[in-house]
Amino acid sequence: MTQISPLRDFVVGLTKLYDEGLDPQTLQVKGADLLRTLVSRDNWLPDEFARPNPERYSQYLLHCDPLERFSVVSFVWGPGQKTPLHDHRVWGLIGMLRGRESETQFERDGDGRFRATEKSFLEPGEVASLTPGVNDYHLVANALTDEVSISIHVYGDNIGGVSRATYDPETGEEKTFISGYSSEETPNLWDRSRERKAA
């Protein structure tokens, strides 16, 4: 059985950082520390939000701040699944929970075309970051061909409401999209009656 409390602790911690009125850069750095703690153990994600879809990768909303200052999403990759090249336009963090993910970063040239600058792999427990104006273009894939991989993404906005774009890496052609979520439900972080009974 999973215990949801590490996810609740993460949400409460990041909410309190926002309520301190920190600037976005400091929020992202301190949020990365909280996320590293969250993905240091793989014992809290409920199965409903860890389920792969054979058709395409899944994006399950785990929490959205009620003022839409940030959102937390589990990305569930089936074998071989990957995103197109895309941007974010808000800060992001990726915490690797399970399996292995590859991230290819891109830079955009003056003529609007893209070139890959770096390919890296994320292992469980590792955290990577995305910052608009610094490294906002990437393509992410499950690095495993025979297993599910799962990473926890955190964004400095409700990513299910951000208008952004995918790109053809060859031509630079841009398509606007809003990413949406794979489920109409989110985990209940707040049933403390169970913990008290267990304690």
Add this chain to the structure above:
Amino acid sequence: MTQISPLRDFVVGLTKLYDEGLDPQTLQVKGADLLRTLVSRDNWLPDEFARPNPERYSQYLLHCDPLERFSVVSFVWGPGQKTPLHDHRVWGLIGMLRGRESETQFERDGDGRFRATEKSFLEPGEVASLTPGVNDYHLVANALTDEVSISIHVYGDNIGGVSRATYDPETGEEKTFISGYSSEETPNLWDRSRERKAA
């Protein structure tokens, strides 16, 4: 199909009232206005959170404030279901969404026994309130013997973590409980991609 936006608007509205730093009494009064708007139409509650359980009444968490300043719960009453006499110890609001609910209020005598002071019925669109020290003891029931009734309860805390009590109305005997929630999931209020596509 239900549209979740009225519930999201309620959550955002009450969150903003808290962030203004209002006192609990003002929060409860202004929260009642927001709740009256929420239950003025019965077109937004997803079926998963409107489902009766033949065994006992259900309490589905719809939203909990991340700082646990308030929580929003759908109470789903099967025909004839009712609570025992109980208290809350935090402020509460009841907004009637569907069907008909009866509420019997009690006062506690010096010897610890209870007597019923008032019985009232809630009709769809109506809002009632509970305040510790004023009217914190009641027994709530589905007033319909052949249909489901649903009310939306709002509390000035995470009610799934509040230690409180049920009472035997005759003897005053007290039993401590924490109410918990009927589902391990909550509705996803935040998928704005669907609205934008529809717009």
